Amino acid sequence: MRGRLGIVCLASLLHLLESEAFDGFLVLEGRATLELRQGHIIHVRAGDLTGLTALHSLFFLDGDVFLVIPGEPPPGAVLGTTIELMMEAYRLIDEWARLAPMILAATPAAREASSLAELLPLLDGVATVGELVAELERSPVQLIDPLLDALARGLVTVVARDAEASCSPPKPEEFYELLDTGRALMRKGDLTRAATMLRRAVRAQPENRLARQNLRRVVELSAMTP
Known part of the structure; x- marks a missing residue:
């Protein structure tokens, strides 16, 4: 099977493969490879990312060509049911929709957030979170939860909540x-x-x-x- 994401969404495709107890590989050309056994995902690689982080990063892509290739993947533990994986992916998508247009500034205590080491020096109250993450060439999934934690702990402050067209x-x-x-x-x-x-x-x-x-x-x- 061959297609393009957007015409067929990733969630629908994964549900289909699970219902058919598919053994093999789902390949997003140039992006990622998912290994499935009996329709369950056992391993994902997307660039430098692996596992659940790699899987969730794929839900932020659109328009990629995919291939479904029958085969015998290596042994591996199931990452979770499709419903469980989708629920977490959709949570991250919702959180990103809220975070991306925000303009944030780091507080003096921000050095405590080691998981945001790359991003913190750039949080100067000028650019949106979405712009900064794109410039770092990182997937949003790598920074969503660390940003939420930093906000909850007061390590960063909100300068503007919806600044998509501010600059x-x-x-x-x-x-x-x-x-x-x-x-x-x-x-x-x-x-x-x-x-x-x-x-x-x-x-x-x-x-x-x-x-x-x-x-x-x-x-x-x-x-x-x-």
């Missing part, structure tokens, strides 16, 4: 000016403003990796700053 995106021709400004601020040690400029450079030309590389360096320097 006009930078123009592609502004890229090099933003990049140069960000680099200059980084050399001066002004890491917060450097991150802001480099983040805007990423949004100006998402395919250009120069800004991403410099932004990662700013994050590393911020993590080392006492």
Whole structure:
């Protein structure tokens, strides 16, 4: 079987494979491989992610081509029933819909949240959570629960709850000016403003990796700053 997600949703496809007690593999081309035995998922890999985190990350994809390939997967423990797995996936989708448009700022106590080490230096009250997670090239599922925990513990504060259109995106021709400004601020040690400029450079030309590389360096320097 071959198809495209969006026409057939992942949940419906998994329910179908479970009802047919399918043995084999569900492959999302270029994205992920799911191993199933008797219709139950026993292993998932999506990029660097594995297991439940990898599975839940797939529910944030759309339009990917999938292949259903009969076969004999290696032995493995069942991750859960399809209903259980879907309920958790839909919880994460609902939480992300709430978190993504938020603008957050880190508090002085935020260093306690080690699970947010990459994200915390960027929470300066300017960009939305959705923009920042995209810039880090992480799946939302890796950061949803740590963010909820940080909010509950007061490690981050909400600057705006629905800021999807609060900032006009930078123009592609502004890229090099933003990049140069960000680099200059980084050399001066002004890491917060450097991150802001480099983040805007990423949004100006998402395919250009120069800004991403410099932004990662700013994050590393911020993590080392006492």
